[in-house]
Amino acid sequence: MAWNEPGNNDKDPWKKKDDKNQGPPDLDDLLxxxxxxxxxxxxxxxxxxxxxxxxxxxxxxxxxxxxxxxxxxxGFYTIKEAEKGIVLRFGQYDGTVEPGLRWKWTFAERIIPVDMQTTRDLPASGFMLTKDENVVRVEMQIQYRVVDARDYIFSVTNADDSLSQSLDSALRFVIGDSRMDDILTSGREKVRQDVWKELDDIIAPYNLGLIVVDVNFKDARPPEEVKDAFDDAISAQEDEVRFLREAEAYARGIEPRARGRVKRMEQEAIAYKQQTVLDAEGEVAKFNKLLPEYLAAPEVTRQRMYLSTMESVYANTSKVMVDVEGGNNMMYLPLDKMMQNQSSGQRTLPESQSRANQSINTQSTAPDLSGRADRFNEGRN
Missing domain, CATH: 4.10.320 (Dihydrolipoamide Transferase)
Structure with missing residues (x-):
């Protein structure tokens, strides 16, 4: 039987033991x-x-x-993937928390998230005095990131501001110890490295919890009042460097050619030496073969040598034939033109013909050989 059926029903959950009336409970009584x-x-x-x-x-x-x-x-909060959380319990450092969903005691704990992976930029610029007492405007930028969240928050009041002041101090120190020409031209990389090293030395005792990952030397220029003069000076220095490079390239190009010419001259000298030695040996061999013939028939050999020499001489000489027996009248001969043509022809003689002339000159020494042969015969007698 259901509890709400009519009749004698004691199963009514809203009915009290001392209440004989059956019905829903009073709201005031329930409350x-x-x-x-x-x-x-x-x-x-x-x-x-x-x-x-x-x-x-x-x-x-x-x-x-x-x-x-x-x-x-x-009390629930989230630390991002690139962050770490600094936990402060009643204002006192109580550790760090890793990325993820966390819970804290509200009003008792405070969480300070610190970005640990983002690379941050910090610029620095201004007019600075160089070592040679010139004024130059320098612009530089560094990139850094946080490596220790606790030191970043608690070592100094503001780590970013402390890093900015350290960068300005390091930059002015390095620029004040450098010459303007080096800053504007070839010494930029050295200035960048020196600023980086000086900045690391400055921030090391303060434990800022930061690390400098790069230093960029953006620009360096003189004041606007003297900019044109410095531009001319820089242009002249660039021209000097360019001329030096061109001279080095010319030296590298001409030196091999000179060495090649020297080598060729050496080879030609060696060839000339060998040719001269061989020619001399050939002449000696010829005279050695001619000597027995001369000893056997001196007059015939001498006559033959004379005729051979004269043949070689007249073969290379211009000849003029004049018939003087036909009469006493001398014919007009253009000797000047003939000599001029002869001289121009001699300038264009080939090398083989000049060598033939040299052989003729050598053969003209044949009487010396006959004298030597006569002395040899006298010695034998």
């Missing part, structure tokens, strides 16, 4: 019962007639529950 229960928990006293007091206790309990839930959910 009063709940208030009495919570009032008993928090030290209150239940009262049958205090319905208003019970309702207020219920409201306080609900508000307390809601507050607890809000407090619990308000």
């Amino acid at each position: 009063k019962d709940i208030g009495n229960k919570f009032g008993g928990i928090f030290g209150g006293k239940s009262s049958k007639g205090g319905s208003k007091k019970g309702a207020s206790n219920v409201g306080i309990a609900i508000a307390l529950i809601v507050g607890i839930l809000v407090y619990a959910f308000s």
Whole structure:
């Protein structure tokens, strides 16, 4: 039988033991019962007639529950993947937390997220005095990132500002120890390296929790009032470097050719030497073969040598034939033109013909050989 069927039903959950009337419970009574229960928990006293007091206790309990839930959910927070969280408990450092979903005691703990992976930029610029007492405007930029979250937050008041002041100090120190020409031209890389090293030395004792990953030397120029003069000076220096490079290229190009000519001259000298030696040996061999013939028939050999020599001489000589027996009248001969043609022809003689002339000159020494042969015969007699 259901609890709400008519008749004698004692299964009604809303019916009290001392209540004979069957029906739904009174709302005031229900709230009063709940208030009495919570009032008993928090030290209150239940009262049958205090319905208003019970309702207020219920409201306080609900508000307390809601507050607890809000407090619990308000403690959840998220640390991003590139960050680390600094935990402060009542203002005191209590460690670091890794990326992910975390929970904290609200009002008791404070979380400071610190970006550990992003590379940050910091510029520096200004007019500075160089070693040679010139004024130059320098622009430089550094890139850095955080490596220690605790030192970054607690070592100094503001690590970024401290790094900026250290960069300005390092830059002015290096520029003040450099010459303007080096800063504007060939010494830029040295200035960049020196600034980087000086900056690391400055920030090391402060433990800023930062690391400098790069230093960029963006620009260096003189003041606008003297910019044109410095541009001319820089252009002249660039021309000097260009001329030096061209001279080096010319030297590299002409030196191999000179060495080649030297080598060729050496080879020609060696060939000329060998040719001269061989010619001399050939002449000696010819005279050695001619000597027995001369000893056997001196007059015939001498006559033959004379005729051979004269043949060679007249073969290379211009000849003019004049018939003087036909009469006493001398013919007009253009000797000047003939000699001029002869001289021009001699300039264009081939090398083989000049060598033939040299052989003729050599053969003209044949009488010396005959004299030597006569002395040889006298010695034998």
